[in-house]
Amino acid sequence: MRRTTMLAAVLILAAPALVLSGTYQWRDDAGTVHFTDDSERIPDRYLKRAQEVDSAGAAKPAATAPKQDAPVAPAAKGVGAAPEGDVTSAQRTRLTAELARLRGGLEGKKKELQRLHHKWMVAKGRTPTLDEAKEFQKELAERKTSDKQNPYISKNSALSSSGAARAAYYKKLVEVREDDARVQQLERELEALK
Template sequence: MKTILLSLLMLILLTPTVARAAFYQWTDADGVVHFTDNRSHIPKQYREKAHRVDVSDTAPAVVTPGNEVVTRPAPPTTVEPGGHGESWWRERYKSLRTELKALQDERAGKEQQLVELRRKRTIFQRARDRAAINTMEAQVSTLDARISEMLNRIAALELAAAQAGVPVEWRQ
C-alpha cells in the first residue's frame, strides 16, 4: 500500500503543469517597450495604454481592457528585426549611450564640486557652506537616479533587441 501511495505521489509531482503568467506591456514616449508583472509598477502616464499579456505554453495573447483575448500571429520572417532597420537600432543605442555619458560626466563634475564644498566647510565652519553641501548632495542624488533610469532604458533596449533578433553589430 505504501508503495502505491508513494508511486502516485511521485507521479503527481513529476507531471508537468501548464505554466501561466500575466504581464503588462507598455511603450514609453521614447518607443521603448517595457514589461512588468505588477500593474502598480507602470508609470501613471502609461497605465491607460498598458496591455495585459497572458503568457502560457501556447501562443501568446494580449488581453485588451474589455477582456477580449487577441492572439498574436507569428511575425513574418521577411520583416526587419523589431520592425526597425539597422540605422534606427544604431541611432537608438548611440543616443542612449551619449545621454548616459553626459549624465556620468555631469555627475563627476558635481562630485568634484561637492568635495570642494566639504573642504570649505571643514576650514571655515559656515552655515551657508552646509546649505550648499546639502544642495549639491541633492543634485548628485538626482543625477544618480537619472543615471539609473538611463541604465534601465539601455537594458530594456538590449532586451528588446535580443528578443527581436537584432544582430550584435547593430547594437554597438
C-alpha cells in the first residue's frame, strides 16, 4: 500500500513535466503538417520552419539548434571579416563625426571663455593704464610695492575678490586647449586616411 501511494505521488508530480514537454510542428514542401515531441526528429531542412506548439495551441519558433554531423572548421584568417575599405570608411565616418561634435562644442566653449574673462575683469575691478602697469611691474621687481598699490585690484571694496572668477576662467581655458589639441589630432588622422 505504501509503495502504491508513493508511485501515485511520483506520477502525479511527473505528469506536468510530461504534459509540458514540447510538441513541434512543421509543414513540408508538399504542404503536409507534421508533429513530433522530439526536436531531434525534425529534418534539417525544416528546422527553420518548425514551431513549438504549447498547450494553449499557440505556435512559436522552435528553440532548437541545427544538428551538426561534423564539426565546423574555423574560418580562415580574413574570411568573413569586413574588407579593408569598409574598415577605413567606418573609421573615417567615426572620426568625422567626433570632429564635427568637437568643433560645434568648441564654439560654445570659446564664447563661455570670453564671458568668464569679462566676469574676471569686472570682479577684478579695473584695468590699469599702460603707465600704471609698467610702474607696478617696476616696483614689483624692486620689491617696493604691496597689494594695496596693485593697480589691478579694485580699491572700492576690501571684500572684492576675483579668485573664483579667475579659477573658472582658467578651468575653461584648459578645456578649450584640450579640445583644440584633439581637433588638430583628428584632422591629422583624417588626413592620413585619405
